[in-house]
Amino acid sequence: MRCDFNGPVCFEIIEQDTQSSARRGRLKTRRGTIETPAFMPVGTQGTVKAMLPEQLAELGAEIILGNTYHLYLRPGHKTIARLGGLHRFMNWDRAILTDSGGYQVFSLGELRTIDEEGVRFQSHLDGSFHTLTPESSVEIQEALGADIMMVFDECIPHPASRDYVAHSTARSMRWALRSKKARRNPNAAIFGIVQGGMEQDLRLQSVDDLIKIGFDGYALGGLSVGESADVMYEVMDWTLPNLPTDQPRYVMGVGTPENLVEAVARGADMFDCVMPTRNARNGFLFTSFGKITIKQASYRDDQQPVDPACACYVCRNYSRAYLRHLYQSNEILSSVLNTTHNLYYYLHLMRQMRDAISRGKFGAFRQAFHRQRLSTGEA
Amino acid sequence: MRCDFNGPVCFEIIEQDTQSSARRGRLKTRRGTIETPAFMPVGTQGTVKAMLPEQLAELGAEIILGNTYHLYLRPGHKTIARLGGLHRFMNWDRAILTDSGGYQVFSLGELRTIDEEGVRFQSHLDGSFHTLTPESSVEIQEALGADIMMVFDECIPHPASRDYVAHSTARSMRWALRSKKARRNPNAAIFGIVQGGMEQDLRLQSVDDLIKIGFDGYALGGLSVGESADVMYEVMDWTLPNLPTDQPRYVMGVGTPENLVEAVARGADMFDCVMPTRNARNGFLFTSFGKITIKQASYRDDQQPVDPACACYVCRNYSRAYLRHLYQSNEILSSVLNTTHNLYYYLHLMRQMRDAISRGKFGAFRQAFHRQRLSTGEA
Numbered sequence: 064m065r066c067d068f069n070g071p072v073c074f075e076i077i078e079q080d081t082q083s084s085a086r087r088g089r090l091k092t093r094r095g096t097i098e099t100p101a102f103m104p105v106g107t108q109g110t111v112k113a114m115l116p117e118q119l120a121e122l123g124a125e126i127i128l129g130n131t132y133h134l135y136l137r138p139g140h141k142t143i144a145r146l147g148g149l150h151r152f153m154n155w156d157r158a159i160l161t162d163s164g165g166y167q168v169f170s171l172g173e174l175r176t177i178d179e180e181g182v183r184f185q186s187h188l189d190g191s192f193h194t195l196t197p198e199s200s201v202e203i204q205e206a207l208g209a210d211i212m213m214v215f216d217e218c219i220p221h222p223a224s225r226d227y228v229a230h231s232t233a234r235s236m237r238w239a240l241r242s243k244k245a246r247r248n249p250n251a252a253i254f255g256i257v258q259g260g261m262e263q264d265l266r267l268q269s270v271d272d273l274i275k276i277g278f279d280g281y282a283l284g285g286l287s288v289g290e291s292a293d294v295m296y297e298v299m300d301w302t303l304p305n306l307p308t309d310q311p312r313y314v315m316g317v318g319t320p321e322n323l324v325e326a327v328a329r330g331a332d333m334f335d336c337v338m339p340t341r342n343a344r345n346g347f348l349f350t351s352f353g354k355i356t357i358k359q360a361s362y363r364d365d366q367q368p369v370d371p372a373c374a375c376y377v378c379r380n381y382s383r384a385y386l387r388h389l390y391q392s393n394e395i396l397s398s399v400l401n402t403t404h405n406l407y408y409y410l411h412l413m414r415q416m417r418d419a420i421s422r423g424k425f426g427a428f429r430q431a432f433h434r435q436r437l438s439t440g441e442a
Numbered sequence: 443m444r445c446d447f448n449g450p451v452c453f454e455i456i457e458q459d460t461q462s463s464a465r466r467g468r469l470k471t472r473r474g475t476i477e478t479p480a481f482m483p484v485g486t487q488g489t490v491k492a493m494l495p496e497q498l499a500e501l502g503a504e505i506i507l508g509n510t511y512h513l514y515l516r517p518g519h520k521t522i523a524r525l526g527g528l529h530r531f532m533n534w535d536r537a538i539l540t541d542s543g544g545y546q547v548f549s550l551g552e553l554r555t556i557d558e559e560g561v562r563f564q565s566h567l568d569g570s571f572h573t574l575t576p577e578s579s580v581e582i583q584e585a586l587g588a589d590i591m592m593v594f595d596e597c598i599p600h601p602a603s604r605d606y607v608a609h610s611t612a613r614s615m616r617w618a619l620r621s622k623k624a625r626r627n628p629n630a631a632i633f634g635i636v637q638g639g640m641e642q643d644l645r646l647q648s649v650d651d652l653i654k655i656g657f658d659g660y661a662l663g664g665l666s667v668g669e670s671a672d673v674m675y676e677v678m679d680w681t682l683p684n685l686p687t688d689q690p691r692y693v694m695g696v697g698t699p700e701n702l703v704e705a706v707a708r709g710a711d712m713f714d715c716v717m718p719t720r721n722a723r724n725g726f727l728f729t730s731f732g733k734i735t736i737k738q739a740s741y742r743d744d745q746q747p748v749d750p751a752c753a754c755y756v757c758r759n760y761s762r763a764y765l766r767h768l769y770q771s772n773e774i775l776s777s778v779l780n781t782t783h784n785l786y787y788y789l790h791l792m793r794q795m796r797d798a799i800s801r802g803k804f805g806a807f808r809q810a811f812h813r814q815r816l817s818t819g820e821a
Contacts, residue, residue: 109767113774138767142743146763154759364521380533384525388488388517395492398774 071252072211072279074099074311074332080425084303084330087420090280090311092210093250094150094158097125099311099332102323102413103160104406105340108133109143109153112340113398114406116155122403123410126158126210128335131203132167136186136193140206148208160254160335161209163200163242166218166316177217179234197241204251211252213282214242218316219260221288228260236272243276252279254313260285261294263301270305280311283331287316295322299329306330320349320412324432327416328425339409343401346390349408353436357401362387375407450631451590451658453478453690453711459804463682463709466799469659469690471589472629473529473537476504478690478711479795481702481788482539484719487512488522488532491719492777493785495534501754501782502789505537505589507714510582511546515565515572519585527587539633539714540588542579542621545597545695556596558613576620583630590631592661593621597695598639600667607639615651622655631658633692639664640673642680649684659690662710666695675704682709699728699791703811706795707804718788722780725769728787732815736780741766754786 068091078087088099104111104119107130111119119127129149134140143152150156168175168182175184181196200215216235219228235258246253255273259266273281283302286295299314306312313333314326323334339349346357350370357369368378369386377386377400389397419428447470457466467478483490483498486509490498498506508528513519525531528538547554547561554563560575579594595614598607614637625632634652638645652660662681665674678693685691692712693705702713718728725736729749736748747757748765756765756779768776798807 108771108773109764110773110775113778115775115778137771138742138763142763145743146745146761152761152764152767154764363517364524366525382525382531384517384521385488385531385533388531392487392516394487394489395774395777396489396494399492399494399778 070279071250072311074280074309076309078420080420081423082426083328083429085327085416085420085425086330086332087417088311088332090332092126092158092252094156094210095125097158097333098417100323100327100413100416101125101333102409103128103333103335104409105130105335105337106153106155106159107337108137109149111402111406112344113395113402116153118403119155119406120157122406123414124157124406126160127155129159129161129207129209130167131161131164131200131207132195134207135164135195135203136188140203144206144208148206150208158210159208160211161204161207161213162315163197163213163215163256164195164203165200165216168195169217169220179237181215181238197238198245201242201245201253202247205246205248209251211254211280212242212246213254214239214256214278216256216258216284218288219258219285221261221285221290223260225260225262225265228258228262228265232258232260232265232269236269239273239278240276243278254278254280254282254311256282256284256315257302257306258285259302261290261298266298266301267305270302274307278310280313280333281306282313282315282333284315286314287318287322287336292322292325296325296329299326299331303330320409321433321436323409323412324416324429328429336409339405340402343405344398346397346401348386348401349405351435357383357386357390359387369404370408373404373408373411375404375411377401377404377407449658450629451690453659453688455688457799459707459799460802461805462707462808464706464795464799464804465709465711466796467690467711469711471505471537471631473535473589474504476537476712477796479702479706479792480505480712481792482507482712482714483785483788484509484714484716485532485534485538486716487516488528490781490785491723492774492781495532497782498534498785499536501785502793503536503785505539506534508538508540508586508588509546510540510543510579510586511574513586514543514574514582515567519582523585523587527585529587537589538587539590539692540583540586540592541694542576542592542594542635543574543582544579544595547574548596548599558616560594560617576617577624580621580624580632581626584625584627588630590633590659591621591625592633593618593635593657595635595637595663597667598637598664600640600664600669602639604639604641604644607637607641607644611637611639611644611648615648618652618657619655622657633657633659633661633690635661635663635694636681636685637664638681640669640677645677645680646684649681653686657689659692659712660685661692661694661712663694665693666697666701666715671701671704674701675708678705678708678710685709699788700812700815702788702791703795703808707808715788718784719781722784723777725776725780727765727780728784730814736762736765736769738766748783749787752783752787752790754783754790756780756783756786 204212255278365383634657744762
């Protein structure tokens with residue numbers, strides 16, 4: 064697959080695994096190339112919490128996610144546009160993907176009402192009233208200067224009745240068309256989002272609807288909403304093989320390291336999740352042998368690094384005892400170091416998967432990855 | 443003055459200002475040379491809040507301060523010693539000066555009782571009972587691995603009766619002797635601390651008492667306790683000229699940028715203060731034209747850096763609008779960037795003063811420094 068860069072982004076598959084659907088690719092944007100499978104750290108309010116942009120780049124992040132809902136409310140997309148866009152505002156010159164704001168708006172529960180036009184909601188900050196529509200969402204994302212925008216849709220709660228899922232998904236598909244039509248900036252890519260809940264036929268219908276509209280990439284939405292891992296993988300199995308092979312596939316809001324490995328095996332190219340950053344701030348650290356809780360008393364005098372097999376800055380320079388002390392003392396550096404370690408873990412995991420695919424060893428990597436966790440009692 | 447490094451530290455004066463008592467010097471320790479006048483960032487709990495050690499070194503910090511009281515209670519000096527000492531624990535290989543714990547213990551108010559032996563106090567963390575004496579303070583500081591230790595003393599509150607000041611100062615001088623006798627590690631320097639409140643004769647008596655004992659350096663304690671700047675400068679005028687010229691003089695817990703300039707003019711060589719770091723976390727930023735409050739609404743759309751005259755990483759890369767947004771959004775990066783800027787400001791101010799002294803221009807620097815502040819309404 065040649066990459067000729069006619070559109071806002073261009074994607075090429077470098078290597079296709081022969082035993083699974085895993086593939087290694089390159090997503091080229093005007094702000095640099097993203098090696099896939101890729102993990103996107105989440106920068107909710109114009110910052111990936113506790114990280115300097117230089118630290119993110121050093122860790123190997125080639126793209127981050129920005130949250131339309133949060134930035135729209137504070138400091139406001141018009142303010143950010145006046146200040147030169149989100150990249151300049153936050154001093155990040157690599158690619159940014161923005162979500163549509165839909166996920167946060169729908170999470171507001173009592174504070175929002177939905178109709179065909181869009182969603183009316185009250186700000187969680189000051190109770191003020193706002194409306195988000197496919198058109199305004201895209202307008203905000205363009206004002207922010209996103210390299211990749213997402214269509215405005217509803218992330219359906221789980222469980223939900225088949226009727227609700229059908230109704231919501233059909234509306235999200237109409238909103239997807241309106242989102243695409245609302246694009247003014249030809250240099251901003253826009254991805255469609257597959258919905259359809261946990262219903263196979265509705266998922267397939269959604270895939271068809273989106274392909275008919277035509278997008279620069281396709282995302283799988285409505286996962287990590289409380290369903291079991293088996294159900295999540297089943298939804299991936301229904302949908303991912305039916306998405307265009309020559310375009311990037313983004314699984315939204317997923318997930319644990321185990322989820323990422325299984326999603327890559329099923330042909331996913333891009334991910335975002337707050338798990339590495341949020342867990343870090345709560346003292347949960349990812350390691351090659353599973354997750355550890357740094358506040359445990361057993362680490363009080365522990366000279367070892369978090370993960371003796373890890374080569375990150377934190378593991379090269381600090382003991383578990385020090386990280387425990389920082390966490391117990393409520394020190395800002397606790398969040399900084401824990402986030403650095405967890406993001407390294409996630410970004411390194413993606414690197415390992417890309418390397419394994421290139422070397423034709425993804426199957427062996429996947430087996431070894433799960434075996435190591437099972438042997439240490441992690442699922 | 444030649445530096446022959448017979449003791450744990452050695453100090454040489456490089457340049458003496460001719461119009462004031464300002465002097466430029468070099469304090470050599472086994473963990474590197476500290477150019478004086480020097481500012482020491484405060485690392486209360488084994489971390490200078492919000493800073494990585496590499497960032498501190500990059501900012502030009504050559505020595506930091508560690509707090510004996512906090513580290514004794516958590517994680518405990520024995521734990522730190524088992525883990526290889528404070529330098530290794532916190533990944534800082536430059537010099538560390540530790541305070542004696544006296545300041546924090548005396549601040550506990552109701553929770554402590556004093557007698558000739560020392561201070562019995564209750565932990566602010568869990569209410570447990572502890573005793574700190576000159577001997578145990580030095581033992582803790584040696585366990586932490588301090589390059590420079592401080593004698594155990596009482597920082598006298600202000601105002602205080604002359605009787606209280608006389609009684610307390612005499613006891614602090616007896617404790618100073620006991621502190622020096624308690625030293626076991628010949629590679630750890632120990633500084634005496636001048637007390638005497640705001641009473642000239644008691645200050646002079648304290649200076650004499652300490653010089654008779656003999657220390658590696660001399661500190662001025664009991665300042666920044668609520669007295670006016672004029673009184674603070676008066677105490678400096680009484681005491682600093684009477685301290686040995688060939689040894690370092692450390693003014694503890696001071697102060698504002700204005701205080702630092704005036705103290706240097708009076709012959710002070712070393713400082714520590716939480717002001718740059720604590721103010722940073724509260725959104726107060728130091729600039730060449732005075733202090734600004736980053737949360738002000740007027741910065742909402744302000745593209746300018748915090749201080750257009752500042753060359754720090756923050757001012758080179760971020761707008762006031764972004765820093766305001768981070769502060770308003772309670773983001774960790776707010777503390778990181780604000781602390782970076784404020785510490786740069788303090789450390790750069792010291793560099794400017796050292797340069798001015800070297801070039802024989804300290805008087806002109808001091809005048810220009812105050813003029814710029816007066817012209818912008820800062821005292």
